[in-house]
Amino acid sequence: VKSTGRGSGVALRIRPISDAEQEEGATTVAHRLDDQMVVLMDPMEDPDDILRANRSREKTFMFDVAFDFSASQEEVYRATTRGLIEGLISGYNATVFAYGPTGCGKTYTMLGTDKEPGIYVRTLNDLFRAIEETSDDMLYSVSMSYLEIYNEMIRDLLNPSSGFLDLREDSKGVIQVAGITEVSTINAQEIMELLMKGNKQRTQEPTAANQTSSRSHAVLQVAVKQQSRCRDVLQEVRFARLFMIDLAGSERAAQTQNRGQRLKEGAHINRSLLALGNCINALSDKNGNKYVNYRDSKLTRLLKDSLGGNSRTVMIAHISPASVAFEESRNTLTYADRAKSIRTRVSRRSIKSFLGVPLKSRCINSVSSPGEEEPDKCVVPHRSVHQHHL
Numbered sequence: 290v291k292s293t294g295r296g297s298g299v300a301l302r303i304r305p306i307s308d309a310e311q312e313e314g315a316t317t318v319a320h321r322l323d324d325q326m327v328v329l330m331d332p333m334e335d336p337d338d339i340l341r342a343n344r345s346r347e348k349t350f351m352f353d354v355a356f357d358f359s360a361s362q363e364e365v366y367r368a369t370t371r372g373l374i375e376g377l378i379s380g381y382n383a384t385v386f387a388y389g390p391t392g393c394g395k396t397y398t399m400l401g402t403d404k405e406p407g408i409y410v411r412t413l414n415d416l417f418r419a420i421e422e423t424s425d426d427m428l429y430s431v432s433m434s435y436l437e438i439y440n441e442m443i444r445d446l447l448n449p450s451s452g453f454l455d456l457r458e459d460s461k462g463v464i465q466v467a468g469i470t471e472v473s474t475i476n477a478q479e480i481m482e483l484l485m486k487g488n489k490q491r492t493q494e495p496t497a498a499n500q501t502s503s504r505s506h507a508v509l510q511v512a513v514k515q516q517s518r519c520r521d522v523l524q525e526v527r528f529a530r531l532f533m534i535d536l537a538g539s540e541r542a543a544q545t546q547n548r549g550q551r552l553k554e555g556a557h558i559n560r561s562l563l564a565l566g567n568c569i570n571a572l573s574d575k576n577g578n579k580y581v582n583y584r585d586s587k588l589t590r591l592l593k594d595s596l597g598g599n600s601r602t603v604m605i606a607h608i609s610p611a612s613v614a615f616e617e618s619r620n621t622l623t624y625a626d627r628a629k630s631i632r633t634r635v636s637r638r639s640i641k642s643f644l645g646v647p648l649k650s651r652c653i654n655s656v657s658s659p660g661e662e663e664p665d666k667c668v669v670p671h672r673s674v675h676q677h678h679l
């Protein structure tokens with residue numbers, strides 16, 4: 290399997306067809322052709338229509354890596370996320386997104402089940418192992434937090450009673466969630482229990498498309514601080530953050546027959562997804578002179594340092610193989626296809642310290658995003674690539 294490696298990339302996962310889809314009489318219209326290619330067939334077009342048959346019935350898409358029902362959780366983890374760990378413990382930020390319509394397997398990929406744990410736990414296990422291997426020379430501290438963004442409000446999934454939390458910029462210019470619970474356990478079983486419990490706190494409501502549809506974006510944040518054990522030289526304290534994000538369903542509000550509250554949620558969900566898409570679009574601009582508007586949503590503000598020039602970004606897009614999901618699958622494939630050009634320049638974020646005492650300077654961010662000094666001005670209109678969500 291070709292891996293997204295240590296860099297950025299886009300993966301596509303087609304989940305198994307569900308019993309409900311089969312009962313509806315759905316056929317399979319999305320197939321993985323090889324390690325990278327996926328084909329989607331339009332179920333509405335008449336296969337006997339010779340004139341049109343070869344023109345529009347099938348569309349193929351190519352990704353860094355493609356999975357179908359036969360892929361194990363371990364395979365998906367290895368090909369998409371494992372390669373980010375080495376960077377993380379060397380001071381590079383990274384972000385992994387699960388994107389796709391409701392019920393297509395985002396939570397399955399990220400959280401998974403007790404028997405088939407997903408990317409969260411596999412990543413943390415490997416991170417702790419990697420840290421142990423280098424702990425003779427380096428001193429590490431790892432902390433985790435788990436939050437949701439629902440209707441543009443942030444809630445602590447490890448302590449939901451704490452109400453809505455604010456984003457703040459700390460003295461080093463790093464965006465933090467004020468008052469969030471930070472956990473530093475390294476026991477995998479404990480972590481899984483915490484995350485399962487936290488996930489149950491996510492705002493879920495039935496939509497016509499999915500009985501337990503997640504209406505929020507769930508964000509698992511892992512912060513790694515690292516310092517050389519050698520105390521008699523100018524030391525460097527390195528910080529890096531990994532965000533693993535289970536996005537809310539990307540489906541159109543209309544498709545789920547949502548009204549009132551659901552529609553409002555749809556608009557907010559779209560606001561974050563739209564802002565995310567616009568940021569990715571601007572970041573992937575070949576000339577690098579597009580303004581990246583992180584301020585448009587809570588999600589992109591939180592991810593500012595992890596999407597910019599300083600980070601690796603992996604998107605895992607999810608689709609159903611069923612004919613009944615054709616429209617959504619096509620929209621998702623198109624969105625993911627456009628996200629493919631995320632190719633961020635990576636630099637290491639660090640602050641110097643002397644004899645273990647950190648200097649109170651701002652973090653040195655050697656690559657700044659274009660236009661960053663003028664956060665409220667949009668210098669280039671964004672391409673409207675995500676209109677299918679509206």
Ligand SMILES: Nc1ncnc2c1ncn2[C@@H]1O[C@H](COP(=O)(O)OP(=O)(O)OP(=O)(O)O)[C@@H](O)[C@H]1O
Nearest residue numbers: 304391392393394395396397499501502503537538
């Ligand atoms: N690759 C897979 N293998 C087996 N079962 C899967 C797979 N992907 C998804 N499923 C099952 O499909 C159902 C829906 O998946 P899941 O809850 O992960 O969707 P989702 O995209 O997170 O939806 P939402 O946006 O509503 O939260 C679940 O029962 C899940 O266990």
